[in-house]
Amino acid sequence: MRKLLLSITTAVTLSPAAALAQQGEAGPELMGSLAQMAGSxxxxxxxxxxLYYLAGRLMKVPQGGGARYIRVVETRHLAPKKSLMLVEVGGEYLLLSNSGEGVSLIKQVEMLEEIEVVEERGYGTLIPFPLRNKLKNIPGAGARGKMPLGQLKKSGDFA
Incomplete structure (x- = not known):
C-alpha cells in the first residue's frame, strides 16, 4: 500500500515538473506549488x-462466542417481502409472519421430536423427481432405465 502511494505521489509530482523543466520555464513558484499539492x-x-482503520476497529460487531438461544429452523417465502419463519427460541418453536409491516407471532408450535435435516448428495438430486420418472419410462429403455447409444438418431430423437 505504501509503495503504491509513493509511486502515485512521485508520478503526480514529477510529471508536470519534468515537462516544464524541458521547456526551461520551471521556476521556484511551480516547485513550491507542486510540493504543496503533494503534501496535501x-x-x-x-x-x-x-478513518478506514478506525472504522474497522470501532464498528466491528462481535461474532458468536457465546451460547446461541435463537435459531431460524426454516423460512418459506410466500411473496415479495412476505414469508413464514419457524424459529426455535430456548427450546420452544414459534411460527412467525414476516412482511413489509413487521414481524408478528402466528402460533406457538409444539414439536415432540427434534427436526433432523438430511441432505442427499450425488448427481441424482440434480434431476427433479418427476423428470427422473419420465426418463425411466421412455419407450425402448433398458431394464435399468438406460438406453443403448445405437438407438439414437442423428436428429436427437429416439428411434
Whole structure:
C-alpha cells in the first residue's frame, strides 16, 4: 500500500515538473506549488486510511462466542417481502409472519421430536423427481432405465 502511494505521489509530482523543466520555464513558484499539492494529497490519503482503520476497529460487531438461544429452523417465502419463519427460541418453536409491516407471532408450535435435516448428495438430486420418472419410462429403455447409444438418431430423437 505504501509503495503504491509513493509511486502515485512521485508520478503526480514529477510529471508536470519534468515537462516544464524541458521547456526551461520551471521556476521556484511551480516547485513550491507542486510540493504543496503533494503534501496535501499525502495528508488527505493518510486521513482516509486512518478513518478506514478506525472504522474497522470501532464498528466491528462481535461474532458468536457465546451460547446461541435463537435459531431460524426454516423460512418459506410466500411473496415479495412476505414469508413464514419457524424459529426455535430456548427450546420452544414459534411460527412467525414476516412482511413489509413487521414481524408478528402466528402460533406457538409444539414439536415432540427434534427436526433432523438430511441432505442427499450425488448427481441424482440434480434431476427433479418427476423428470427422473419420465426418463425411466421412455419407450425402448433398458431394464435399468438406460438406453443403448445405437438407438439414437442423428436428429436427437429416439428411434
Amino acid at each position: 494529497l499525502i495528508l488527505v490519503i493518510g486521513i482516509i486510511l486512518l
